Structure formats: structure tokens, C-alpha cells
Amino acid sequence: MTTPAPTQTNKAGLTRNDYKGLPSTLCAGCGHNSIASQIIAACYELDIVPEKLMKFSGIGCSSKSPTYFLNRSFGFNSLHGRMSSIATGALFADPSLRAIGVSGDGDTASIGMGGFKHMVRRNVPMAYIVENNGVYGLTKGQFSATAEVGLNLKHQGTNQYMPVDICMEALASKATFVARSFAGDPKQVKELIKAALSHDGIAVLDIISPCITFNNQENAVHSYTWGKDHEAPLHEISFVPALDEIELPGDFPEGDVREVTMHDGSTVVLKKLEKDYDPTDRGKAFQMLEESERNNLLVTGLIYIDTSRPTLLDTFDLVDTPLNRLTEPDLRPARETMDKINALMF
Amino acid sequence: MTEKIVNNFSLTIATVNGSGSQTANVTLLRALFKMGIPVSGKNLFPSNIQGLPTWYTIRLSRDGFTARRDEAEVVVTLNPASFARDLASVPPGGAFFYADDIKPPIDRKDIAAYPMPVKALARTADVSPSLREYIANMVYVGVVAHVLGIEMEAVKQALSFHFKGKESPVNSNFGVVQAAADWAKQNLTKSDPYFVEPMDKTSGLIMADGNTAAAIGSVYGGVQFAAWYPITPASSLVETLNVYLPQLRKTKDGKATYAVLQAEDELAAIGMTVGAGWGGLRAMTSTSGPGLSLMAEYAGLAYYSETPIVVWDVQRIGPSTGLPTRTAQGDLTETYFLSHGDKQHVLLLPGSVQECFEFGWKAFDLAERLQTPIFVLSDLDLGMNQWMTQPFEYPDTDMDRGKILWEADLEKSNGVWARYKDVDGDGIPWRTVPGNAHPASAWLGRGTGHDENARYSEDSKTWEANMARLKKKYETARTLIPAPVIETARGAKIGIIAYGSTAPAVDEARVLLEQANGPKTAYLRMRALPCTKDVHEFVKKYERIYIVEANRDGQMKQILSMAMPDQAPKFRSACHSDGLPLTAAWVRDAILEQEK
Ligand SMILES: Cc1ncc(C[n+]2csc(CCOP(=O)(O)OP(=O)(O)O)c2C)c(N)n1
Ligand code: SF4
Ligand SMILES: [Mg+2]
Numbered sequence: 001m002t003t004p005a006p007t008q009t010n011k012a013g014l015t016r017n018d019y020k021g022l023p024s025t026l027c028a029g030c031g032h033n034s035i036a037s038q039i040i041a042a043c044y045e046l047d048i049v050p051e052k053l054m055k056f057s058g059i060g061c062s063s064k065s066p067t068y069f070l071n072r073s074f075g076f077n078s079l080h081g082r083m084s085s086i087a088t089g090a091l092f093a094d095p096s097l098r099a100i101g102v103s104g105d106g107d108t109a110s111i112g113m114g115g116f117k118h119m120v121r122r123n124v125p126m127a128y129i130v131e132n133n134g135v136y137g138l139t140k141g142q143f144s145a146t147a148e149v150g151l152n153l154k155h156q157g158t159n160q161y162m163p164v165d166i167c168m169e170a171l172a173s174k175a176t177f178v179a180r181s182f183a184g185d186p187k188q189v190k191e192l193i194k195a196a197l198s199h200d201g202i203a204v205l206d207i208i209s210p211c212i213t214f215n216n217q218e219n220a221v222h223s224y225t226w227g228k229d230h231e232a233p234l235h236e237i238s239f240v241p242a243l244d245e246i247e248l249p250g251d252f253p254e255g256d257v258r259e260v261t262m263h264d265g266s267t268v269v270l271k272k273l274e275k276d277y278d279p280t281d282r283g284k285a286f287q288m289l290e291e292s293e294r295n296n297l298l299v300t301g302l303i304y305i306d307t308s309r310p311t312l313l314d315t316f317d318l319v320d321t322p323l324n325r326l327t328e329p330d331l332r333p334a335r336e337t338m339d340k341i342n343a344l345m346f
Numbered sequence: 347m348t349e350k351i352v353n354n355f356s357l358t359i360a361t362v363n364g365s366g367s368q369t370a371n372v373t374l375l376r377a378l379f380k381m382g383i384p385v386s387g388k389n390l391f392p393s394n395i396q397g398l399p400t401w402y403t404i405r406l407s408r409d410g411f412t413a414r415r416d417e418a419e420v421v422v423t424l425n426p427a428s429f430a431r432d433l434a435s436v437p438p439g440g441a442f443f444y445a446d447d448i449k450p451p452i453d454r455k456d457i458a459a460y461p462m463p464v465k466a467l468a469r470t471a472d473v474s475p476s477l478r479e480y481i482a483n484m485v486y487v488g489v490v491a492h493v494l495g496i497e498m499e500a501v502k503q504a505l506s507f508h509f510k511g512k513e514s515p516v517n518s519n520f521g522v523v524q525a526a527a528d529w530a531k532q533n534l535t536k537s538d539p540y541f542v543e544p545m546d547k548t549s550g551l552i553m554a555d556g557n558t559a560a561a562i563g564s565v566y567g568g569v570q571f572a573a574w575y576p577i578t579p580a581s582s583l584v585e586t587l588n589v590y591l592p593q594l595r596k597t598k599d600g601k602a603t604y605a606v607l608q609a610e611d612e613l614a615a616i617g618m619t620v621g622a623g624w625g626g627l628r629a630m631t632s633t634s635g636p637g638l639s640l641m642a643e644y645a646g647l648a649y650y651s652e653t654p655i656v657v658w659d660v661q662r663i664g665p666s667t668g669l670p671t672r673t674a675q676g677d678l679t680e681t682y683f684l685s686h687g688d689k690q691h692v693l694l695l696p697g698s699v700q701e702c703f704e705f706g707w708k709a710f711d712l713a714e715r716l717q718t719p720i721f722v723l724s725d726l727d728l729g730m731n732q733w734m735t736q737p738f739e740y741p742d743t744d745m746d747r748g749k750i751l752w753e754a755d756l757e758k759s760n761g762v763w764a765r766y767k768d769v770d771g772d773g774i775p776w777r778t779v780p781g782n783a784h785p786a787s788a789w790l791g792r793g794t795g796h797d798e799n800a801r802y803s804e805d806s807k808t809w810e811a812n813m814a815r816l817k818k819k820y821e822t823a824r825t826l827i828p829a830p831v832i833e834t835a836r837g838a839k840i841g842i843i844a845y846g847s848t849a850p851a852v853d854e855a856r857v858l859l860e861q862a863n864g865p866k867t868a869y870l871r872m873r874a875l876p877c878t879k880d881v882h883e884f885v886k887k888y889e890r891i892y893i894v895e896a897n898r899d900g901q902m903k904q905i906l907s908m909a910m911p912d913q914a915p916k917f918r919s920a921c922h923s924d925g926l927p928l929t930a931a932w933v934r935d936a937i938l939e940q941e942k
Contacts, residue, residue, distance in 0.1 A: 077791065345552035
């Protein structure tokens with residue numbers, strides 16, 4: 001046949017272009033850029049209609065990135081450390097929308113720590129990505145709360161304080177999905193984003209995302225080199241959309257594969273690597289994080305998942321129509337009620 | 347005994363915080379109201395859960411004045427700790443009721459002193475020992491009711507209301523009231539001149555506090571989302587939402603058309619509210635001074651991103667933690683200019699419980715019409731005290747959802763629209779909200795510089811043009827906000843400007859000025875900021891303008907001086923702030939002093 005090859009579309013009938021944002025203004029090589037690309041890829045592959053997804057961020061280089069993906073999605077680039085609250089409120093507008101948030105380590109683990117932990121404990125349904133570079137990029141290279149002890153930065157001296165481990169904080173706040181990844185491992189980033197977007201609850205995704213301008217020295221734990229040399233994946237992760245057949249490559253011995261069924265019927269397939277790891281055991285997750293810190297490893301993968309807890313929105317018995325489509329007859333009590341209310345007063 | 351004084355005096359009750367006296371105090375207030383006597387009640391309570399002295403003052407005014415008075419002719423005390431002070435506070439000729447287990451000498455011959463066997467009578471009550479301390483308060487209700495002449499039937503109605511008609515508590519409490527009244531009948535001889543007699547001045551009125559009115563008003567305004575963090579004196583506003591929303595705003599199948607969420611702090615409370623407002627919901631938060639300060643950054647974002655939200659500030663006295671249970675109008679300038687950068691906000695200033703209700707719904711219309719935060723400034727006096735008021739009136743206008751575009755609108759325009767473009771010449775742009783499925787609907791909200799299409803921009807001209815449009819929008823706001831209430835007076839050379847909860851004191855002060863052969867006054871009560879045309883015209887008409895307010899610095903005077911610098915030399919402050927509501931006598935004297 002001679003018909004020209006059609007532009008490739010996904011099941012939503014959209015092309016990759018429909019998921020793009022404006023050109024990035026971040027530094028070339030910044031880890032945040034590669035994560036934005038994986039967000040675009042994940043959403044395309046998940047057949048998400050962009051108008052059915054909201055994107056949020058705080059302030060920072062990382063928080064700028066919602067501009068660089070999903071032009072057709074509503075979003076809010078809010079205040080430093082305050083993504084948690086604005087997203088929480090916005091989700092009530094139309095619970096049929098999904099949400100993705102992009103924050104930084106400063107945005108989340110310093111100024112926004114309180115809000116972060118409360119968003120987590122409320123199980124607000126959002127994929128919460130922390131682009132973690134151990135430094136404040138946008139304000140030019142100060143220590144962030146995730147910087148390791150002994151890190152030397154230009155003009156800043158040596159960090160003396162213990163780093164905050166975002167996954168630990170999330171677990172301690174009873175997160176229902178905790179994962180860690182590395183911007184230098186785009187395939188894993190993409191699969192985890194898909195899993196996070198399919199999770200009905202808070203999905204905390206701590207992605208080591210090197211700042212090539214201020215914190216990419218070889219020995220810095222948030223650098224590309226360190227990450228490449230020390231990454232230790234817990235498992236090989238692949239995401240299988242609902243209705244798709246789960247195909248296991250080759251002949252995999254039974255027991256070496258774990259499957260987690262997500263709320264929307266999709267499956268997260270975890271293939272065992274060296275050791276078996278059970279991501280449904282919080283105690284083990286803490287222990288694993290402790291050990292990986294002690295052993296100087298960047299352990300990546302799905303650290304913890306619990307698909308049983310209700311989300312914040314589930315705890316409100318809301319009408320089926322999105323609240324923001326309700327009109328005066330739904331919202332203003334009838335005139336007759338006024339006398340009754342007055343009669344309730346003394 | 348001197349001449350009878352009927353329905354025109356104040357009654358102060360001194361008790362211990364947390365002892366359950368509030369039920370007894372409100373019962374007296376309501377019983378008087380039921381008898382048709384104009385009353386007002388003021389709770390002067392400490393920032394403490396249990397143990398510190400607390401006073402409750404009821405004013406009876408046959409002329410209908412409801413402002414606080416400094417003196418109380420009748421004093422009741424159950425508190426040994428404040429006994430001496432309470433006794434000393436009784437004016438000559440006054441009446442003093444005291445629990446007879448407090449035994450200090452009563453060394454005053456110029457007053458009528460009535461002992462009350464509080465403990466002994468409480469012991470006879472038909473309740474469990476744990477409730478005995480609470481029910482003891484009913485002893486003073488009974489004794490005072492008998493000596494002053496408060497009808498037993500009215501007391502019973504008040505109790506029945508308080509206990510929501512539940513027979514058992516009504517009966518046990520009323521039993522004590524009755525026993526105490528009987529005891530008083532047999533054992534006390536009336537020797538003071540203060541009497542209560544039925545009137546017909548409260549029919550058609552209800553009693554409510556401003557926070558309840560604000561909450562119910564918000565429900566009728568269609569509130570869909572409220573986030574808050576507990577703080578006195580604002581907490582009861584959202585707590586009352588939680589009472590009425592389930593009654594009034596569930597669908598037939600029991601589903602909610604609203605959500606109320608207690609946030610982790612005020613940073614989050616306003617952040618959630620901004621998120622919901624941006625999402626297209628009628629969203630509100632309520633707080634008091636300390637919380638308002640925390641909300642500053644998000645208030646600026648709401649202003650600049652043009653997100654409709656409603657913020658109630660039920661003011662208490664500050665700065666800092668201040669006196670958390672005392673009232674003031676001290677947040678005016680902070681709120682007017684809340685957040686950094688160029689901006690001025692729209693403020694609503696309810697002056698009565700009825701206006702708390704009215705602004706409860708109106709604030710949402712204004713917020714959505716103007717796409718800006720609307721701040722409503724109430725205060726502790728208005729918000730937490732019980733007031734007589736006209737019944738709440740059903741909103742007289744349809745909801746105004748403002749300029750919002752849905753899928754069908756965008757189809758018509760072929761998807762052509764711009765989030766921050768002034769297409770109508772009123773400075774107000776059009777908006778879309780999440781969930782709109784049209785492919786041209788989405789935009790990214792931001793606090794950073796943006797062009798008409800909400801795209802990031804650092805261009806100087808774009809910045810300035812946008813800020814000019816926001817200023818134009820503020821001009822439009824002037825034409826939409828509630829107009830002031832003006833009372834002219836023939837021949838008046840001076841004008842009074844007031845706002846909020848000082849209204850009752852000013853109303854009465856104008857009468858007192860007349861009685862003192864003082865100057866005639868015209869009166870303008872502001873109900874909103876910015877200044878409307880009427881305010882400018884009023885100011886121009888009079889030689890001197892007294893601006894009455896319950897703060898130290900004369901904050902409204904500061905704002906008006908900026909708004910009309912050429913008129914500023916006319917302005918005189920009558921401002922005062924000690925945590926208590928202004929009295930009419932103080933307002934009168936403050937004016938007379940400066941008129942000398
Ligand atoms: C209230 C407030 N304080 C300070 C800042 C300045 N500020 C902007 S971004 C930033 C740090 C960003 O660090 P991070 O979240 O790690 O993002 P990155 O730039 O590293 O991606 C700071 C301190 C601000 N915008 N707002
Ligand atoms: S400064 Fe660092 S974090 Fe910011 S864009 Fe550049 S590389 Fe990325
Ligand atoms: Mg950072």
C-alpha cells in the first residue's frame with residue numbers, strides 16, 4: 001500500500017507531541033530534564049488524556065519542570081515548599097483527575113517537610129516526585145537537607161548535618177507507595193512513574209537527579225558517577241497496563257517474580273535480581289534503607305507498596321459529579337430551609 | 347429603696363473558667379430575651395481551660411442598645427479569687443449576690459448583698475455527683491431570677507433550647523433553678539432597685555453569634571471546600587460549618603457536595619484553599635491574627651494568580667499571641683496589604699451578626715467575580731458573643747460564578763482565549779478550571795511573571811501591563827463591594843466613620859452626644875474596602891471626621907488618609923484598644939474631648 005505512514009498514536013489517539021511541554025530552560029544535562037522526558041513517555045504509554053491529569057510543583061529548578069511536560073494539562077507551579085497543600089485542595093475539584101507533582105529536595109525536605117509528611121499521611125492520590133540533587137539548584141548551590149555529611153560545596157564549606165532520607169520520611173509517615181530511582185536509569189524511572197501514576201494514593205518517588213552545575217563532583221552521592229557506580233536495583237521492574245497480557249521473558253523460575261496488582265487493574269511486575277525483596281513489608285523496607293546507607297549503596301526500585309488504604313478523597317463521601325461542575329441548585333439550600341434554620345436559633 | 351430601675355442595667359457574673367457557668371449565663375441571657383427585653387451578652391474569659399476567673403456581662407437595655415458598658419449594677423460572684431474585686435466593682439445602690447461559702451466580710455453598707463447557698467442547694471440536685479459542680483451554677487440563675495423578677499417559664503425555655511429539648515437535663519437543671527428561686531423567696535428581702543419586666547422588643551428577632559452566622563451564610567453561599575487550623579476565636583466558624591453542611595448540603599442519596607479539612611497549619615489551610623479555588627470550587631478558610639500572618643505568602647499568590655478564595659479573619663488582640671481571648675480590630679492594615687509586592691485586597695467588614703451571614707454568601711460571589719481573595723474581618727466580640735439579630739435572610743441575588751469558560755464556550759471560540767487578557771475592559775480576565783476537557787483549556791498557574799496566556803515571562807512591559815490590569819480590576823471591585831451605610835443629620839458639621847463590631851457603640855454614642863448637647867453627627871459605617879465613591883463624598887461634606895476603631899494605631903484612619911490625602915487633615919482618630927469592645931461612653935468622650 002502507498003498510504004503514508006500515519007504518525008504514531010497511543011490508545012487515546014494522541015501523539016507524543018500531545019504530551020510535550022515548552023522547551024526546557026534548565027541546564028543541559030540536568031537530571032531534571034531526563035525525568036521530564038520520562039514523565040512524557042510514561043504518560044504517552046499509559047494513554048493518559050492530558051486534560052485528565054493535573055501537575056503541581058513548588059519552587060526550584062525541579063519545580064520549574066511542569067512547564068516542560070504536558071502542555072495540555074492544567075497545573076500549578078506554586079510556592080516554595082507548598083506543593084502539598086495546593087495539590088490537596090485542587091484534587092477536590094474533580095476527583096476523576098489524576099495528579100503528578102514535581103518537587104525538589106529543598107522544596108520537600110526543608111521548607112516543605114511538614115506539608116509533605118501530612119500529605120503522605122492523608123494518602124492524597126498523587127504521584128509525588130522528588131528530584132533529589134542534594135543541593136539548592138535555583139539559588140545557586142547551597143546545601144539541601146539531603147546533602148551527605150562531609151559534602152564540600154563551593155562557597156558553602158563542609159556539610160556537618162545528617163541527611164534526611166526522603167524514603168524513610170515517607171515510610172515513617174505511612175506512605176502507601178515509596179520508591180527510589182536514579183535519573184541515570186531512565187528505563188526504571190519510567191516504569192516507576194507509570195506504577196506511581198497507577199497507584200491510588202500517595203506515591204512518593206525519590207529520584208536522585210544530579211545537578212551538574214553545583215553538585216556533580218565524582219564523590220558526591222547525588223552525582224551521576226556515584227549513582228552509576230553504586231546503584232543497586234532491588235528488582236527489575238516492568239509495568240503492565242490493565243488488559244495487557246503479562247509476558248515473562250524466557251523461562252522464569254516461579255517464585256522469582258512478584259506481581260502487584262494496582263487499583264486500575266494494571267500490574268507491576270518485579271523480577272528478582274540477586275536477593276528476593278518483599279515490597280509489602282514496612283519493617284523490611286526500613287531495614288533495607290538502613291543497610292543500603294551503611295553499605296554506601298544507592299538502592300533503587302519499589303521499596304514499599306500498600307494498595308489497600310483509602311485515599312484522602314475516599315474518606316469524603318462526595319457526589320459523583322465533580323464538585324466543580326455543581327451549580328446553584330446543588331450548592332444553595334432551597335429557600336424553604338431558611339425559616340427552619342432561623343427556627344434553630346434561639 | 348430608691349426608684350425602681352426597670353430593664354436598664356447590667357449584670358455581671360463572676361465565675362471560674364471551666365466550671366460550667368457558661369450554660370447558666372447564657373440561660374439568663376436567653377430568658378431575658380424571651381421576656382422581650384433587648385439584651386446583649388459579653389463573655390470575658392481567660393486564655394485557659396480551667397481555673398482562672400471569668401466574667402460574663404449581660405446588658406439589659408429597654409432602648410435597645412447592645413454595646414458594652416463598663417459598669418454593672420448587679421454583680422454575682424461564685425469565685426473566691428475575684429470576690430474582693432467583684433464586691434468593690436458594685437456601684438453604690440447596686441446589688442451583690444455571692445456564694446455563701448465564700449466568707450470574707452462584706453463591708454459595704456451602700457449596696458444590697460444577697461448570700462446564696464450554692465453548695466447546699468446543689469447537693470439536693472437530682473444528678474450524679476460528677477455533675478454537681480456544673481449544676482451548682484443553676485443556683486444563681488434561680489436566686490437572681492427571683493430577686494430581679496425573671497420569669498421561670500422563660501428560664502425553662504432557655505434551658506430547653508440549650509439542652510435541645512432533652513427532658514432529663516432540662517428537668518434536673520430547672521429543678522435546681524426552681525429550688526433556688528423558692529429558697530430566695532423565703533429567705534431574701536429585696537432591697538435593690540433593679541427589676542426585670544416583660545417587654546415586646548424582641549419579637550421576630552433571633553439570637554446568634556457571628557461565627558454561626560458566618561458559617562450558615564457560607565453554606566447558603568455554596569461553600570464547597572473549607573480548610574482550617576484551630577485558633578481562638580475563629581475555630582467555631584468551621585466547627586459550625588461541620589454542623590450545618592451535613593444538614594443542608596447532602597444530596598438525596600446522602601452524598602456530600604462539600605469537603606471540610608483540618609490542615610496541619612495555616613500555611614497549608616490557605617494553600618489547600620487556593621488549590622480548591624483554582625480548581626473551581628467555592629473555597630474558604632478561617633483564622634485569626636497569628637494564622638493570618640502565616641497565610642501571607644499564599645495570599646499574594648492568590649492575588650497575583652487571580653484565584654478566588656474567601657478568608658475569614660476573626661480578629662483577636664495582637665501582636666503576637668497577644669490576648670487570645672480578647673477582641674480588637676487590629677488586623678485591618680495587615681490584611682489590606684497582606685503579602686509582599688504591590689497589591690491591595692478587597693475586605694468585607696461585617697458590622698452585625700446579620701452581616702456575618704450576608705457576607706458569608708456574598709464573599710463567594712465577589713471572589714469568583716473578581717478572581718481574587720476576599721477577606722472578611724470579623725472579631726471575637728462579633729464572632730463569639732451572642733447577639734440579638736434579625737433572622738437570616740435568604741440571599742436576594744443568584745450566585746455569581748464569574749467569568750468561567752467550559753468546553754462549550756471554548757468550542758464556540760474555536761479554542762481561542764487567553765487566561766490573563768482583559769477582554770471586557772473591567773480588568774477581570776476569563777478562566778478555565780481543571781476537568782475542562784477541551785484541548786485548549788489548560789494553563790499553568792504560577793506566581794512567577796506571566797503573559798496573557800499564563801506563560802512564564804520576564805519581560806518588563808508584560809509585567810507592568812499585567813500589574814496595571816490588576817489595578818484596574820481593583821477599580822472594578824469598588825463598584826461591586828457592599829456600599830457603606832450612611833446616616834445624615836441636618837446641620838451636622840462632623841462625621842463619624844466606623845466599621846465592624848464598633849457599630850453598636852457608635853450608634854449609642856451618637857445618642858449620648860445629643861443628650862450631652864454635643865455636636866450633631868453624621869455617620870458612615872464602612873462595610874468594605876477599598877473606599878467607594880460614597881466614602882469620598884461623605885468625607886468631603888463634613889468639617890471633621892472622627893474615625894472610630896478598636897485598635898491602637900487608627901488603622902482605618904491610616905488607610906483613608908492614603909486613599910484621600912487631600913482630606914486627611916480632617917481626620918481625627920477615636921481609637922482605643924484594651925481587649926474589650928468599645929463602650930458608647932468612651933466613644934462619646936473621645937469625640938467631646940477633641941471637640942473642646
Ligand atoms: C519562601 C521562599 N524562600 C526561599 C526561596 C528561594 N528559593 C527558591 S528555590 C530554592 C531552593 C530550591 O531547592 P530544591 O527544592 O532542592 O530545588 P532544585 O533547584 O535543587 O531543583 C530556594 C531556597 C523562595 N522561592 N521562597
Ligand atoms: S542549577 Fe542544577 S538543578 Fe538547576 S537546572 Fe542547572 S543543573 Fe539542574
Ligand atoms: Mg535540590
